[in-house]
Amino acid sequence: MDEKLGHRTHTRDPKVWKYKDRYTLILGSKFIESGSDKFTGEVLFYTSEDGENWSYKNRYYDKKIGDMWECPDLFEVDNEYILIMSPEHLISDGNNYTNNTVYSIVGFDEESCDMKIDDEVMILDEGLDLYAAQTNIDKYGNRILIGWMRMPSKPSNEEWIGMMTLPRKITVRKNQVYFSIPDYIDDKFNKKIDIGKFDINNPCKINVTLKSGISALLGITEPAVFGVNLKLKYPFVGALIGSAVGSAYATFMKVLSLSQGPAGLPGVIVIRPKSMVQYMVTMVITFVTATVATILLYTVFQKKENSTN
Numbered sequence: 298m299d300e301k302l303g304h305r306t307h308t309r310d311p312k313v314w315k316y317k318d319r320y321t322l323i324l325g326s327k328f329i330e331s332g333s334d335k336f337t338g339e340v341l342f343y344t345s346e347d348g349e350n351w352s353y354k355n356r357y358y359d360k361k362i363g364d365m366w367e368c369p370d371l372f373e374v375d376n377e378y379i380l381i382m383s384p385e386h387l388i389s390d391g392n393n394y395t396n397n398t399v400y401s402i403v404g405f406d407e408e409s410c411d412m413k414i415d416d417e418v419m420i421l422d423e424g425l426d427l428y429a430a431q432t433n434i435d436k437y438g439n440r441i442l443i444g445w446m447r448m449p450s451k452p453s454n455e456e457w458i459g460m461m462t463l464p465r466k467i468t469v470r471k472n473q474v475y476f477s478i479p480d481y482i483d484d485k486f487n488k489k490i491d492i493g494k495f496d497i498n499n500p501c502k503i504n505v506t507l508k509s510g511i512s513a514l515l516g517i518t519e520p521a522v523f524g525v526n527l528k529l530k531y532p533f534v535g536a537l538i539g540s541a542v543g544s545a546y547a548t549f550m551k552v553l554s555l556s557q558g559p560a561g562l563p564g565v566i567v568i569r570p571k572s573m574v575q576y577m578v579t580m581v582i583t584f585v586t587a588t589v590a591t592i593l594l595y596t597v598f599q600k601k602e603n604s605t606n
Contacts, residue, residue, distance in 0.1 A: 302356070303328055303341055310368045312431070313348070316407050320345045321354075325382065327365040328358070336364040338384050340371075342410035355410035362418055363387040367396070368429040371405065371412070374440045375469040378405040380414065381421065381442070383429050398422065398430050398444060400474060421476070427462055439479060440467040514561050531594040532587075539587025543579050550575040 298305050303326035310325045322343040327336040339358030343351040363384025370381045383398045399418035405411070421427060422444075430444030442465045451458045465476040513522075522533070552572040559566070568576045 301328060302326075302353070303339065304336075304365075307365055308341065312370050314372070318346070320348050321407070321410065322351060323369050323371050325366040325369045330360065333360075335360075338363045338366040340366055340369045340380075340382070340412070342412075344410070355412070357412040357414070359414060362399070362414075363396070368398075368431060370431050371403070372432055372440060374467050374474075377469045377472070378403050378412075379467065379469070379474060380405075380412070381430055381432065388425075393425050394428070394447065396428065397425055398428050402469070402472065402474065419474075422462075430462075432467065435464075435479070437479075441465065441479065442467055442476065515563060518561075531598070532591050534594055535587045535589075535591030538590040539583045539585075542586045543583030546582050547575070547579040550579070552576050552579060 298308060303324070308324055308326040311322050313320055313322045315321075322345070324341045324343070325338075326341055327338050329335070330337050337358050337360040339356055341356050342354040344354045345351045363386050365385040367383040367385060368381075372379060379400060380403045381398065381400045383396060385396045387397045387399070388395055398421045400421050401414050401416055401418040404413040404415055421430060426446050426448070427444040428447050430442050432440050432442045435441045444462045446460050446462045448458050448460075463478055464482055466479045468475045468477070550572075552575045553569045554564075554567045554572075555569055556567055562580075565573070565576065
């Protein structure tokens with residue numbers, strides 16, 4: 298291979314798809330640009346009429362995105378082309394994995410294999426354990442992604458390390474890429490059990506909604522926000538609406554506190570006595586508004602989403 302085109306050793310991870318009467322192949326590679334002493338990551342495109350004899354077609358590279366693009370995957374979902382790849386030496390903070398999987402909506406012409414990343418690439422999974430993700434089509438026509446879930450070290454007394462992630466369905470709405478668990482996978486996790494009796498050998502769905510709600514009332518909101526509300530979407534927006542209405546009422550009624558204090562119900566200890574009644578009214582308004590907003594949002598938009606799907 299021409300070293301100006303790609304690395305002789307580190308050109309790998311082909312992904313092939315059919316386009317009209319030919320095949321297209323994308324490869325990950327790296328090369329040294331003229332005047333530089335560092336590698337630049339890239340993808341190479343080849344085409345073939347028979348799937349055996351291949352001809353170079355095009356390339357794309359960007360020196361700002363790591364220095365070797367592993368496991369590239371390019372596909373179309375909802376009329377948008379998406380590139381997923383795993384650049385090496387993307388992060389260098391001394392704490393996280395240096396190589397990480399990213400994605401971006403890209404411009405791509407199937408005829409010329411001309412590709413361009415218009416927006417910045419995004420980390421596919423903020424946990425940073427997911428790597429080398431690849432996609433395929435399931436029997437329902439969905440684009441499904443599965444990746445390797447890395448681990449820093451082997452579990453105690455075990456010889457294995459790492460595992461495969463749950464399949465994720467890829468969709469695009471309003472120029473945003475969404476990754477969700479397909480219903481036929483999520484339905485496998487339908488057994489609710491007591492956490493104290495948790496058995497890793499039996500798929501289950503842990504019921505954390507009530508417990509996270511109680512912790513939120515006591516001022517610890519993270520379990521409810523990140524474990525429940527964000528995932529379910531409508532409770533998150535409903536909580537924002539309830540908070541906004543409650544805050545507006547408290548401001549209008551001039552509810553005052555003695556100092557900064559805890560969130561949730563314990564916050565009552567810093568409320569001035571003259572504002573105590575209005576503070577309790579504020580809490581009631583907030584809870585009722587958030588509940589009603591959540592129900593309305595679900596009723597209106599979930600039905601619309603179901604009818605669309």
